[in-house]
Amino acid sequence: MAPWLASGFIYASALALTAGGITLLYMSTRTFNFAHASMATCGFYVVYTGCALYGGAPYRYLPLAFLFGALLGVICYFGLNRHLLRRGAAEITLMMSTLGYDLILLSVIQMYCDYLTFGLRLYPRRVSMSVYDFELFGTKAASIILPLIAIVFITALHLFLVKTKFGVAMRATIENPVLAGASGINSDRVYMTSWIIGGGMASLGGAAMAMAMTGTPVMGMTTIPFMFAGAILGGLHSLYGGILGGFVVGMAEYAGVFALSKQFGPWVLGYRMGIPLLLMVFIMLVFPRGLAGIPWAALFGRLTGKKRGVSA
16 A cells, blocks of 8 residues: 555544544534644644554554543533523634633643653654554554444444434434434433444544654644544534544545645645645535535436446
8 A cells, every 4th residue: 555545544534533523522512623623633642642652553552542432522522512502602712712711731641741750751742653554465554443443433434323222312302402412312411322332433534643643742733624624525424524524524535645746746735734625615505515415325316327327
Protein backbone atom coordinates (compact mmCIF):
# COMPACT_ATOMS: atom_id res chain seq x y z
CA MET A 1 0.00 0.00 0.00
CA ALA A 2 1.34 3.46 -0.89
CA PRO A 3 2.44 5.47 2.20
CA TRP A 4 0.02 8.32 1.47
CA LEU A 5 -2.86 5.87 1.08
CA ALA A 6 -1.98 4.05 4.31
CA SER A 7 -1.82 7.32 6.25
CA GLY A 8 -5.01 8.47 4.53
CA PHE A 9 -6.94 5.41 5.72
CA ILE A 10 -5.73 5.96 9.29
CA TYR A 11 -6.53 9.67 9.29
CA ALA A 12 -9.90 9.21 7.59
CA SER A 13 -10.93 6.49 10.07
CA ALA A 14 -10.00 8.82 12.95
CA LEU A 15 -11.99 11.71 11.48
CA ALA A 16 -14.97 9.41 10.91
CA LEU A 17 -15.04 8.57 14.63
CA THR A 18 -14.61 12.16 15.82
CA ALA A 19 -17.11 13.61 13.33
CA GLY A 20 -19.63 10.92 14.27
CA GLY A 21 -19.25 11.88 17.93
CA ILE A 22 -19.86 15.55 17.15
CA THR A 23 -22.98 14.66 15.16
CA LEU A 24 -24.34 12.39 17.89
CA LEU A 25 -24.00 15.07 20.55
CA TYR A 26 -25.54 17.75 18.36
CA MET A 27 -28.49 15.53 17.43
CA SER A 28 -29.20 14.52 21.02
CA THR A 29 -28.39 17.67 23.04
CA ARG A 30 -28.21 20.49 20.45
CA THR A 31 -24.58 21.03 21.52
CA PHE A 32 -21.64 21.72 19.23
CA ASN A 33 -18.95 20.16 21.38
CA PHE A 34 -15.77 22.21 21.01
CA ALA A 35 -14.25 20.14 23.82
CA HIS A 36 -13.96 17.39 21.20
CA ALA A 37 -10.57 18.94 20.40
CA SER A 38 -8.92 18.31 23.76
CA MET A 39 -10.85 15.06 24.30
CA ALA A 40 -9.16 13.76 21.15
CA THR A 41 -5.77 14.90 22.45
CA CYS A 42 -6.42 13.17 25.77
CA GLY A 43 -7.07 9.92 23.92
CA PHE A 44 -3.71 10.24 22.22
CA TYR A 45 -1.89 10.83 25.52
CA VAL A 46 -3.58 7.84 27.15
CA VAL A 47 -2.18 5.59 24.42
CA TYR A 48 1.20 7.33 24.41
CA THR A 49 1.57 6.98 28.17
CA GLY A 50 0.76 3.29 28.00
CA CYS A 51 3.28 2.67 25.21
CA ALA A 52 6.03 4.79 26.78
CA LEU A 53 5.71 3.37 30.31
CA TYR A 54 4.50 -0.19 29.80
CA GLY A 55 5.40 -1.01 26.19
CA GLY A 56 3.45 -3.03 23.70
CA ALA A 57 1.48 -2.04 20.61
CA PRO A 58 -0.74 1.06 20.80
CA TYR A 59 -3.88 -0.95 20.03
CA ARG A 60 -3.97 -2.58 23.44
CA TYR A 61 -4.55 0.86 25.03
CA LEU A 62 -7.37 1.97 22.73
CA PRO A 63 -10.12 0.69 25.09
CA LEU A 64 -8.57 2.81 27.86
CA ALA A 65 -8.62 5.82 25.54
CA PHE A 66 -12.32 5.28 24.86
CA LEU A 67 -13.14 4.89 28.58
CA PHE A 68 -11.16 8.02 29.46
CA GLY A 69 -13.00 10.00 26.79
CA ALA A 70 -16.31 8.64 28.11
CA LEU A 71 -15.34 9.87 31.58
CA LEU A 72 -14.56 13.33 30.20
CA GLY A 73 -17.95 13.33 28.48
CA VAL A 74 -19.73 12.45 31.74
CA ILE A 75 -17.89 15.26 33.57
CA CYS A 76 -18.90 17.75 30.86
CA TYR A 77 -22.52 16.61 30.96
CA PHE A 78 -22.99 16.70 34.72
CA GLY A 79 -20.79 19.73 35.22
CA LEU A 80 -22.13 21.94 32.43
CA ASN A 81 -24.47 20.59 29.80
CA ARG A 82 -27.14 19.10 32.04
CA HIS A 83 -27.79 22.31 33.95
CA LEU A 84 -27.88 24.43 30.80
CA LEU A 85 -30.26 22.03 29.03
CA ARG A 86 -32.66 22.12 31.98
CA ARG A 87 -32.70 25.91 31.83
CA GLY A 88 -33.43 25.88 28.10
CA ALA A 89 -30.13 27.51 27.15
CA ALA A 90 -29.62 28.57 23.55
CA GLU A 91 -27.34 26.59 21.25
CA ILE A 92 -24.70 29.33 21.29
CA THR A 93 -24.58 29.15 25.11
CA LEU A 94 -24.22 25.37 25.02
CA MET A 95 -21.43 25.68 22.48
CA MET A 96 -19.52 28.34 24.42
CA SER A 97 -19.71 26.29 27.61
CA THR A 98 -17.92 23.41 25.86
CA LEU A 99 -15.30 25.85 24.59
CA GLY A 100 -14.55 26.82 28.20
CA TYR A 101 -14.34 23.14 29.12
CA ASP A 102 -11.95 22.60 26.21
CA LEU A 103 -9.63 25.34 27.48
CA ILE A 104 -9.59 23.73 30.93
CA LEU A 105 -8.70 20.36 29.40
CA LEU A 106 -5.99 22.00 27.29
CA SER A 107 -4.42 23.46 30.44
CA VAL A 108 -4.52 20.07 32.16
CA ILE A 109 -2.88 18.47 29.10
CA GLN A 110 -0.08 21.05 29.23
CA MET A 111 0.50 20.38 32.93
CA TYR A 112 0.50 16.63 32.28
CA CYS A 113 3.10 17.10 29.54
CA ASP A 114 5.26 19.06 32.00
CA TYR A 115 5.00 16.15 34.44
CA LEU A 116 6.00 13.65 31.74
CA THR A 117 8.90 15.90 30.72
CA PHE A 118 10.38 16.86 34.09
CA GLY A 119 9.11 14.00 36.25
CA LEU A 120 9.52 10.98 33.98
CA ARG A 121 12.10 12.35 31.50
CA LEU A 122 9.92 11.67 28.46
CA TYR A 123 9.45 13.83 25.38
CA PRO A 124 5.67 14.17 25.03
CA ARG A 125 5.33 17.42 23.10
CA ARG A 126 6.20 16.03 19.67
CA VAL A 127 5.42 12.33 19.41
CA SER A 128 5.40 10.06 16.39
CA MET A 129 3.23 7.13 17.45
CA SER A 130 4.18 5.27 14.27
CA VAL A 131 7.44 4.22 15.99
CA TYR A 132 5.35 1.95 18.21
CA ASP A 133 3.62 0.37 15.20
CA PHE A 134 4.64 -2.73 13.27
CA GLU A 135 4.27 -3.99 9.73
CA LEU A 136 1.39 -6.19 8.65
CA PHE A 137 1.20 -7.61 5.11
CA GLY A 138 3.97 -5.29 4.03
CA THR A 139 2.35 -2.06 5.19
CA LYS A 140 1.60 -0.15 8.40
CA ALA A 141 -0.48 -2.26 10.74
CA ALA A 142 -2.44 0.86 11.67
CA SER A 143 -3.68 1.26 8.09
CA ILE A 144 -5.41 -2.12 8.41
CA ILE A 145 -6.23 -2.40 12.11
CA LEU A 146 -7.59 1.10 12.73
CA PRO A 147 -10.10 1.10 9.80
CA LEU A 148 -11.25 -2.35 10.98
CA ILE A 149 -11.66 -1.03 14.52
CA ALA A 150 -13.66 1.93 13.19
CA ILE A 151 -15.90 -0.39 11.15
CA VAL A 152 -16.46 -2.74 14.09
CA PHE A 153 -17.22 0.17 16.43
CA ILE A 154 -19.66 1.79 13.99
CA THR A 155 -21.36 -1.56 13.38
CA ALA A 156 -21.69 -2.15 17.12
CA LEU A 157 -23.10 1.35 17.57
CA HIS A 158 -25.61 0.74 14.79
CA LEU A 159 -26.74 -2.55 16.37
CA PHE A 160 -27.02 -0.82 19.75
CA LEU A 161 -29.23 1.94 18.33
CA VAL A 162 -31.40 -0.41 16.25
CA LYS A 163 -31.59 -3.68 18.18
CA THR A 164 -31.59 -2.70 21.87
CA LYS A 165 -34.49 -1.21 23.80
CA PHE A 166 -32.40 1.62 25.18
CA GLY A 167 -30.96 2.34 21.74
CA VAL A 168 -34.47 2.70 20.33
CA ALA A 169 -35.26 5.03 23.25
CA MET A 170 -32.21 7.11 22.35
CA ARG A 171 -33.34 7.40 18.74
CA ALA A 172 -36.85 8.37 19.85
CA THR A 173 -35.47 11.07 22.16
CA ILE A 174 -33.22 12.43 19.42
CA GLU A 175 -36.10 12.61 16.92
CA ASN A 176 -38.75 14.01 19.29
CA PRO A 177 -37.69 14.76 22.90
CA VAL A 178 -41.13 15.99 24.00
CA LEU A 179 -43.00 12.94 22.71
CA ALA A 180 -40.31 10.62 24.09
CA GLY A 181 -40.62 12.21 27.53
CA ALA A 182 -44.40 11.85 27.41
CA SER A 183 -43.89 8.15 26.62
CA GLY A 184 -41.92 7.68 29.83
CA ILE A 185 -38.38 7.72 28.39
CA ASN A 186 -35.79 9.12 30.79
CA SER A 187 -34.18 11.83 28.66
CA ASP A 188 -31.50 12.47 31.30
CA ARG A 189 -30.13 8.94 30.85
CA VAL A 190 -30.26 9.32 27.08
CA TYR A 191 -28.28 12.58 27.18
CA MET A 192 -25.71 11.09 29.56
CA THR A 193 -25.28 8.04 27.31
CA SER A 194 -24.82 10.33 24.31
CA TRP A 195 -22.00 12.13 26.11
CA ILE A 196 -20.42 8.82 27.11
CA ILE A 197 -20.44 7.57 23.52
CA GLY A 198 -19.53 10.95 22.01
CA GLY A 199 -16.64 11.54 24.41
CA GLY A 200 -15.39 8.01 23.86
CA MET A 201 -15.50 8.45 20.08
CA ALA A 202 -13.53 11.69 20.38
CA SER A 203 -10.73 10.10 22.42
CA LEU A 204 -10.68 6.95 20.33
CA GLY A 205 -10.47 9.05 17.17
CA GLY A 206 -7.67 11.18 18.64
CA ALA A 207 -5.67 8.09 19.57
CA ALA A 208 -6.07 6.80 16.02
CA MET A 209 -5.24 10.18 14.49
CA ALA A 210 -1.86 10.28 16.23
CA MET A 211 -0.83 7.21 14.21
CA ALA A 212 -0.94 9.33 11.04
CA MET A 213 0.37 12.67 12.28
CA THR A 214 2.65 14.14 14.94
CA GLY A 215 1.04 14.09 18.36
CA THR A 216 1.26 17.37 20.26
CA PRO A 217 -0.66 19.00 23.13
CA VAL A 218 -2.58 21.06 20.54
CA MET A 219 -3.22 18.23 18.09
CA GLY A 220 -6.96 18.43 18.72
CA MET A 221 -7.00 22.22 18.34
CA THR A 222 -5.39 22.00 14.91
CA THR A 223 -7.74 19.27 13.65
CA ILE A 224 -11.06 20.40 15.17
CA PRO A 225 -12.01 22.33 11.95
CA PHE A 226 -11.85 19.07 10.00
CA MET A 227 -13.87 17.21 12.63
CA PHE A 228 -16.61 19.80 12.27
CA ALA A 229 -16.17 19.83 8.49
CA GLY A 230 -16.87 16.10 8.44
CA ALA A 231 -19.91 16.48 10.69
CA ILE A 232 -21.30 19.37 8.64
CA LEU A 233 -20.57 17.59 5.36
CA GLY A 234 -22.51 14.59 6.67
CA GLY A 235 -25.53 16.76 7.37
CA LEU A 236 -25.57 17.16 11.21
CA HIS A 237 -28.89 15.31 11.39
CA SER A 238 -27.62 11.85 10.54
CA LEU A 239 -25.11 9.94 12.65
CA TYR A 240 -24.12 7.79 9.69
CA GLY A 241 -23.84 10.87 7.51
CA GLY A 242 -21.43 12.43 10.02
CA ILE A 243 -19.29 9.29 10.04
CA LEU A 244 -19.26 9.18 6.24
CA GLY A 245 -18.50 12.89 6.08
CA GLY A 246 -15.49 12.50 8.36
CA PHE A 247 -14.12 9.67 6.25
CA VAL A 248 -14.63 11.65 3.02
CA VAL A 249 -12.91 14.74 4.47
CA GLY A 250 -9.94 12.70 5.69
CA MET A 251 -9.40 10.86 2.41
CA ALA A 252 -9.93 14.02 0.37
CA GLU A 253 -7.16 15.77 2.27
CA TYR A 254 -4.58 13.04 1.67
CA ALA A 255 -5.66 12.13 -1.86
CA GLY A 256 -5.95 15.78 -2.88
CA VAL A 257 -2.50 16.68 -1.54
CA PHE A 258 -0.93 13.66 -3.23
CA ALA A 259 -2.53 14.37 -6.61
CA LEU A 260 -1.87 18.12 -6.57
CA SER A 261 1.73 17.80 -5.33
CA LYS A 262 2.52 15.41 -8.19
CA GLN A 263 1.01 17.86 -10.66
CA PHE A 264 2.25 21.21 -9.28
CA GLY A 265 5.07 20.39 -6.86
CA PRO A 266 5.59 20.18 -3.08
CA TRP A 267 4.53 23.80 -2.45
CA VAL A 268 0.93 22.50 -2.47
CA LEU A 269 1.56 20.89 0.95
CA GLY A 270 1.24 24.31 2.56
CA TYR A 271 -2.39 24.50 1.42
CA ARG A 272 -3.49 20.99 2.38
CA MET A 273 -5.88 22.33 5.04
CA GLY A 274 -7.92 24.10 2.38
CA ILE A 275 -8.63 21.01 0.27
CA PRO A 276 -11.22 19.29 2.51
CA LEU A 277 -12.83 22.62 3.37
CA LEU A 278 -13.25 23.47 -0.32
CA LEU A 279 -14.73 20.03 -0.88
CA MET A 280 -17.20 20.64 1.96
CA VAL A 281 -18.24 24.01 0.49
CA PHE A 282 -18.74 22.53 -2.98
CA ILE A 283 -20.85 19.60 -1.77
CA MET A 284 -22.93 21.82 0.53
CA LEU A 285 -23.67 24.18 -2.37
CA VAL A 286 -24.99 21.27 -4.43
CA PHE A 287 -26.58 19.35 -1.54
CA PRO A 288 -27.46 21.82 1.26
CA ARG A 289 -28.36 18.96 3.61
CA GLY A 290 -24.97 17.35 3.16
CA LEU A 291 -24.24 13.74 2.28
CA ALA A 292 -27.24 12.58 4.29
CA GLY A 293 -29.47 14.66 2.02
CA ILE A 294 -28.38 12.88 -1.14
CA PRO A 295 -31.12 10.48 -2.35
CA TRP A 296 -28.80 7.49 -2.32
CA ALA A 297 -31.56 4.91 -2.83
CA ALA A 298 -32.94 6.68 -5.90
CA LEU A 299 -29.43 7.27 -7.23
CA PHE A 300 -28.41 3.63 -6.94
CA GLY A 301 -31.80 2.59 -8.29
CA ARG A 302 -31.28 4.64 -11.42
CA LEU A 303 -27.75 3.31 -11.89
CA THR A 304 -28.94 -0.23 -11.39
CA GLY A 305 -31.84 0.31 -13.79
CA LYS A 306 -29.53 1.72 -16.46
CA LYS A 307 -27.16 -1.21 -16.10
CA ARG A 308 -30.02 -3.66 -16.37
CA GLY A 309 -31.30 -1.87 -19.44
CA VAL A 310 -27.88 -2.04 -21.08
CA SER A 311 -27.44 -5.71 -20.29
CA ALA A 312 -30.93 -6.49 -21.59
